[in-house]
Amino acid sequence: xxxxxxxxxxxxxPLAPLAGALLAGIFGTTFGGNWIGRRLSHTLCxxxxxxxxxxxxxxxxxxxxxxxxxxxxxxxxxxxGPLKMEVGFLIDGLTAMMxxxxxxxxxxxxxxxxxxxxxxxGYNRFFAYISLFTFSMLMLVMSNNFLQxxxxxxxxxxxxxxxxxxxxxxxxxxxxxxKAFMVNRVGDFGFILGIGLIAAYAxxxxxxxxxxxxxxxxxxxxxxxxxxxxxxICICLFIGAMGKSAQFPLHVWLPDSMEGPTPISALIHAAxxxxxxxxxxxxxxxLFELSDVALSFVMTIGAITALFMGFLGIxxxxxxxxxxxxxxxxxGYMTVALGASAYSVAVFHxxxxxxxxxxxxxxxxxxxxxxxxxQDIRWMGGLRKYMPITWITALLGSLALIGTPLFAGFYSKDxxxxxxxxxxxxxxxxxxxxxxxxxxxxxxxxxxxxFLVFHGKERFDQNPDAHHGHDAHxxxxxxxxxxxxxxxxxxxLVLLAIPSVVIGFLTxxxxxxxxxxxxxxxxxxxxxxxxxNLAREFHGPAEMALHALTTAPLWLALAGVxxxxxxxxxxxxxxxxxxxxxQPLYTLLENKYYMDWxxxxxxxxxxxxxxxxxxxxxxxxxxxxxxxxxxxxxVAWVAGVVRWFQTGYIYHYxxxxxxxxxxxxxxxxxxxx
Numbered sequence: 147x148x149x150x151x152x153x154x155x156x157x158x159x160p161l162a163p164l165a166g167a168l169l170a171g172i173f174g175t176t177f178g179g180n181w182i183g184r185r186l187s188h189t190l191c192x193x194x195x196x197x198x199x200x201x202x203x204x205x206x207x208x209x210x211x212x213x214x215x216x217x218x219x220x221x222x223x224x225x226x227g228p229l230k231m232e233v234g235f236l237i238d239g240l241t242a243m244m245x246x247x248x249x250x251x252x253x254x255x256x257x258x259x260x261x262x263x264x265x266x267x268g269y270n271r272f273f274a275y276i277s278l279f280t281f282s283m284l285m286l287v288m289s290n291n292f293l294q295x296x297x298x299x300x301x302x303x304x305x306x307x308x309x310x311x312x313x314x315x316x317x318x319x320x321x322x323x324x325k326a327f328m329v330n331r332v333g334d335f336g337f338i339l340g341i342g343l344i345a346a347y348a349x350x351x352x353x354x355x356x357x358x359x360x361x362x363x364x365x366x367x368x369x370x371x372x373x374x375x376x377x378x379i380c381i382c383l384f385i386g387a388m389g390k391s392a393q394f395p396l397h398v399w400l401p402d403s404m405e406g407p408t409p410i411s412a413l414i415h416a417a418x419x420x421x422x423x424x425x426x427x428x429x430x431x432x433l434f435e436l437s438d439v440a441l442s443f444v445m446t447i448g449a450i451t452a453l454f455m456g457f458l459g460i461x462x463x464x465x466x467x468x469x470x471x472x473x474x475x476x477x478g479y480m481t482v483a484l485g486a487s488a489y490s491v492a493v494f495h496x497x498x499x500x501x502x503x504x505x506x507x508x509x510x511x512x513x514x515x516x517x518x519x520x521q522d523i524r525w526m527g528g529l530r531k532y533m534p535i536t537w538i539t540a541l542l543g544s545l546a547l548i549g550t551p552l553f554a555g556f557y558s559k560d561x562x563x564x565x566x567x568x569x570x571x572x573x574x575x576x577x578x579x580x581x582x583x584x585x586x587x588x589x590x591x592x593x594x595x596x597f598l599v600f601h602g603k604e605r606f607d608q609n610p611d612a613h614h615g616h617d618a619h620x621x622x623x624x625x626x627x628x629x630x631x632x633x634x635x636x637x638x639l640v641l642l643a644i645p646s647v648v649i650g651f652l653t654x655x656x657x658x659x660x661x662x663x664x665x666x667x668x669x670x671x672x673x674x675x676x677x678x679n680l681a682r683e684f685h686g687p688a689e690m691a692l693h694a695l696t697t698a699p700l701w702l703a704l705a706g707v708x709x710x711x712x713x714x715x716x717x718x719x720x721x722x723x724x725x726x727x728x729q730p731l732y733t734l735l736e737n738k739y740y741m742d743w744x745x746x747x748x749x750x751x752x753x754x755x756x757x758x759x760x761x762x763x764x765x766x767x768x769x770x771x772x773x774x775x776x777x778x779x780x781v782a783w784v785a786g787v788v789r790w791f792q793t794g795y796i797y798h799y800x801x802x803x804x805x806x807x808x809x810x811x812x813x814x815x816x817x818x819x
Contacts, residue, residue: 151208151216151237159198159205159245160288163252164281166194171274187270191277192256198284199249206242210662217290217354228349236290236353240493240666243657244287244425247500248418252280254638255413258508261635262409262515272312276413279305283418287425292341292351295426299337299390302419303330309410310403319405326399333389333396340382347375357432357668364436380433380440384447387423391477394451398741400474401458404466408511411466412504415473421496424480428489432668435487441674442572445485449573449580452478454739456584459591461735464521465510468595472547473503475584479562482577487674488565489667494650494657495558502546502555502646508639509540512631513599517606523595528604532628537600539639544596546646548589548703551691557650559585560690561658561680563699568679585699589706597714651687659684 174180174187182190208214216237223231235241255276263269282305286298303326311323345351347366348359366375387393392400403415414420427434427444434440452475459471476499483492514521516533530537546555563585566578606628630636656662659681671678684690694700713721725732737743 151205151214153216153218153220153235155201156205156216156235156237156288157220159201159249160281160284162194162197163191163277163284164194166191167274167277167281170270170277174270174274182270184269188256188260188273191273192253194277195249195253195256195280198280199246199253202242202245202249205237206246209237209239209242210656213661215665219290223293229345229351230291231293231351232291233294234290235288237288238666239662239664240425240428241287243493243497243662245284247497248280248283248287251418251500251504251642252276252283252413254504254508254642255409258412258511258635258638259407259409261632262511263407266407268312272309272407272409275305275309275312276410279309279410279414279419283422286422290353292344292353292356296338296341299386299422299426300334302414302422303327303334303390306330306403306410306414306419309414310406312406312410316405322399322402322405326403329396329399330389333386335385336382337386337389340379340386343375343379343382353429360432360436363433374437374439376433377437377439380430380437381443383430383433384423384427384440384444387427387481388447389423390426391420391423391481392451392474393423393447393477393481394454395741397451397455397474398738398745401467401470401738404464404470408466408507408514411470412507412511415470415507418500420473420477421480421500424477424484424492424496427481427484428493428667431487431489434484435668435670435674438571438673441485441487443485445482445566445569445571445577446573448478448481448483448485449577450478451475452482452584453580453587456587456591458735458738460587460594461732462591463524465513465523465526465595465599466507466521468523468591469503469506469510472506472588472592475588476503476547479559479581479584482581483562483565485571485577486562486565486569486574486676487571487669488562488569488676488680489669490658490663490677491558491561491565491680493663493667494654495555495562497653497657498546498554498558498646498650501642501649502543502553505539505543505639505642505646506547508635508642509536509543512536512635512639513540515631515635516628520606523598525605525608526599527602527606528600529606529628530600533600533630535630535636536639539636539643540596540600542643543646544592547592548706549585549699550703551694551700552647552651554646554648554650556694557654557687557690560694560697560699561654564680564683565676568676569674571674582698582702585702586706589703590710593707593710594714597710602715602718651691654687654690655684 169182169190170187171177173182174184205214214237216235219232219234221233223233225231256273259272259276263272266272279302282298282301284298286295286302289295289298307323307327310326311319313319341351344356347363348356350356350359360376363376363379364374367373368375368378385396388396400415400420404411434444455471455474455478459468459475462468462471476495480492480495480499483489483495513526513529513533513536516529516536517526520526542553546553549556549559563578563581566574566581569577658677669677713724734740
């Protein structure tokens with residue numbers, strides 16, 4: 147591409163996956179008569195995403211090497227007063243990086259799905275959904291205005307709802323997708339309030355115009371209050387991010403979303419959709435930099451999520467839920483970095499995390515396939531010799547996750563810890579403790595899962611819940627011996643393992659300290675010096691890895707790995723004793739801090755009580771009873787009185803006229819006195 151990006155070419159990036167989704171979703175399903183088969187359906191969807199990835203990679207090269215940029219309106223929908231409703235693209239370093247991450251991970255998931263969903267009746271429908279999701283996410287990250295951002299925001303939520311409930315015959319899947327939908331509506335309410343405040347006070351929906359007016363917005367207060375307007379706007383926008391990026395207390399939907407097929411766990415709930423909130427806050431950095439109150443709120447919420455969601459991962463036995471709680475914790479790390487004004491560090495961790503977390507989810511799916519769709523890690527063990535490719539790729543993903551030096555996760559996670567250490571935002575002390583403690587917790591639950599799945603005694607033939615004949619997914623079980631997944635499943639694992647190892651080493655300098663993100667992210671270095679301090683201490687990726695040997699995070703991670711090794715391989719009876727000793731704590735964790743109980747028994751039940759009160763007291767008593775039925779009864783009463791005067795006798799009417807004239811004359815005489 148030339149230094150000037152071509153908007154028409156960029157339009158192909160979201161439209162190619164959309165075309166694949168429409169062709170597979172219409173002509174590959176009963177809706178359109180099943181005109182095309184499985185092979186053509188997945189070929190069209192994969193081709194669409196491949197085209198999008200190639201153009202995205204070319205765009206990133208132009209942006210990073212040639213300095214190309216684009217901010218252009220593609221289509222103007224309508225103009226309402228000063229507000230222009232448009233579809234437009236903003237292409238800079240942040241957008242180009244996100245485009246590559248979304249399309250590459252989506253491409254790997256599409257290929258992986260050929261093997262994982264091979265025997266599922268909804269094969270073509272699933273491909274249509276994941277391609278539609280890719281289109282929605284690309285529209286979100288490429289937008290240059292709040293209207294398009296909101297469209298992409300809601301579209302990924304809708305497709306997520308469809309994918310979580312993909313197996314719609316399962317009550318648990320229906321409950322999970324409804325839960326995700328409702329919790330996200332809470333966050334989205336705050337999000338649209340923030341956008342509405344921007345439209346009302348800045349008079350625009352364009353990013354560029356909003357950022358240009360940021361200084362003016364910072365001087366205003368909310369009408370009738372002493373609240374700084376920009377603080378309210380930022381907190382409202384972040385509430386949207388709390389729902390989409392599963393931050394406490396709006397995190398409760400993400401673990402239950404594991405009811406969907408494993409490929410969507412990798413695509414939506416690890417690599418792309420849940421990072422939309424992180425991307426949005428980074429994009430809105432010119433606004434967030436104006437409010438330390440909003441940054442403190444962001445950092446505190448992130449710290450709570452990073453630490454306390456990690457604790458929940460320790461007691462999970464479902465392999466996908468362990469990885470899901472890991473996602474929650476890592477999203478908390480990203481949010482903490484945002485609160486420290488280290489937006490580029492948050493985006494850097496978003497990028498590295500996308501690769502190794504997608505790898506871990508897909509590896510978990512490969513394990514599930516290999517052990518005939520058992521998901522309980524207590525009934526695995528010793529799979530290393532049966533599934534060597536899955537084993538080594540899962541090990542590489544786990545090492546990246548815990549921040550092993552030279553691996554991708556090390557560079558981004560250590561940068562977050564350092565940025566919080568240098569931060570002066572209120573709440574940074576607690577956040578620094580949380581992210582440091584989270585290093586041990588992450589290493590412990592990650593290698594607890596790793597050791598129970600791939601090492602130790604083989605337990606896959608002792609599963610009391612094992613199915614015989616056909617399993618819960620309808621797959622035929624010919625034997626119980628684990629087996630390596632087919633090439634169409636393990637090739638994406640290998641391709642994801644490569645960036646999980648090297649991408650941090652290769653990109654930390656351009657992402658954090660060079661010019662890739664300089665015009666996409668704004669930082670007030672006079673007030674918030676975390677990034678300036680990081681730049682001063684950075685002497686290259688090799689030096690950073692060497693220096694890590696003397697720092698606390700490495701030894702905390704090593705302590706977590708050693709603890710998991712001792713508890714689950716050397717002395718496997720000890721965890722049961724610890725559980726009995728700390729039963730109240732275990733019960734608290736097992737019930738997920740009673741957040742679901744609180745939501746169901748306080749919020750939901752309170753809403754039902756309020757609803758019934760409004761129904762009976764407001765709808766039935768006031769609206770139906772007093773206004774609708776009451777007015778009808780009033781008319782009937784008046785009619786009943788009036789009909790006594792409608793006798794049909796002329797002398798009655800003459801008498802009424804005389805009385806009326808007498809009354810009028812009396813009234814006029816009284817008025818003239």
